[in-house]
Amino acid sequence: MKNFNGRVLFLDRSDINTDEIIPAKYLTEISKEALAPHLLEDLELEGFTPGKDTEGISIIVTRENFGSGSSREHAPWALEMNGINMVVAVNFARIFRQNMFNGGMLAVELDPETIEELFQAFAGTECTGKTDFEKGTITFHTENGPAGSAVERTVSFDLYDFQRELIRAGGWVEYADSRY
């Protein structure tokens, strides 16, 4: 199973699309590694610096409809090649979500209120996330919360059985090849 623990980046916008995650001009690459430097290169978001702000990040928390647009799996690959195997959002575009699970990566959907609480408590802080895949929980922690003290919050997430199996199998190719 991939790593779902580590530093968290908060991206405070809905509808971040696959062209923003990885622009089409890089789709001529035939290795996943070559995508790494260009993650979120075209995302224009106040306070966000592409390249710099994704360094050392393992989890992204964002708003609604993340990964809309193109079907390019280059989007999850660009995340994966930067060590980001997990995105937490209110919801995802269908193809992007399936691409995440197909590669053994986690796309976790939480209700808008919980996402808002996470933003309130942790955005802009040095935040880490720890995932218990079997229990279906993520624990967010920061030493420097908005009030200056440490904050910790554990949230539960639901997955379909099929999604869990894909994560355990390491992806859809492995899953399908052993069954069909």
Next chain:
Amino acid sequence: MGKTLTEKIFETHEIDKPDEKTRVLTLDAVFCHEITTPIAINDLISRGKDRVFDPEKIKAVIDHVTPAKDTKTAAQGKIMREWARRHNIRDFFDIGRNGVCHALFPEQGFVRPGYTIIMGDSHTCTHGAFGAFAAGVGTTDLEVGILKGVCAFRMPETMKIEVTGTLPEGVYAKDVILKIIGELGVNGATNKVIEFTGPIVDAMSMEARMTLSNMAVEAGATSGIIMPDETTVDYLWPYIKDDFENKETALAEYRRWISDEDAAYADELHIDVSSLEPLVTVGYKPDNIKTVREAEGTVVDQVYIGSCTNGRIEDLREAARVLAGRKIADSVRGILSPATPSVYSKALEEGIIKIFMDSGFVVTNPTCGACLGMSNGVLAPGEVAASTTNRNFNGRMGKGGMVHLMSPATAAATAVAGHITNAPAAGEQGATNEKF
């Protein structure tokens, strides 16, 4: 309780049910292009599984960057070419025969009512216009499709959109779908398929229907489905005439897929188009819609007519009606890319290519290139395009560029004026000729 077309297709193609909501379906066709397929091919090779489930059911094209623009795109083409040869994939379309996948494959008769189709391309929803379940997927789904001929889907709900009224002159399928996306929002149909119904859809040609279905994904939909009818059969007839006694028997066979009267819908939306005006997008999201009148005067640097949304013969005729006898503004670069060789050839026969050239357009070979800023018309930072394509995301046609989506008629009128404007109404000064 009756069933929707999608439910019927799922039922007849299901081979596994990994959980309550997920279905693994067998595939009737797997479509491939050179952007998302080479990585799947290389991965299969590295796994020691360089096989295809059925070479007859795999259709492949080089369309995104063609002819190759550099060493990398040449390498992508080479991987596709060698793979197609190695596996005896006969329906492989290379330079001279290639065109934009979602225009080319229907034109070749590869899409049939009741089919399940995947492709590593989000606009695969286009083929729903034939009453098929066709969905865009990523490279891993494509890879498994190529290897095993199956794909997993979360069972989608169906949203019914009924289009009624009288379509005003100068208002086209593109305006109707922009209106619908504006109503739904960019994720208003996520995890759903859209069924487009109603007298306006019934009266549309297959070309216009494909324009509707093509943009279903811009509202988040898995597919944009239209019930098969006489129009579908007429379009497919050259390819199916050996399979059926006559058109009536073909229609009777295809009608079994049609959604039942008492099927359950997650949502229903009614759109009366009687007072619809030509529309354009005005931001970085396809649901950001204004009327052309509201956007009137927005200066553009480039006008692009083509793509899987609006690069078919009817689209070219529609634009040519506006361009005939007129010149495009000196400040505008006009680019026409007929979507397929047969569209190109027909446009030559009908004198349409000459009209475009005389007006000041360049005519390129069929390719997706400019639509996603890969080749054949990339914008410079700060430049503005009027485009008949389907996506206006920030940077879509080139970093720092702005794309306004619109119909071919509006794009042509905009090219002439040098700024966004409505096509003149028939009979008005500058309007022409009923030739097309």
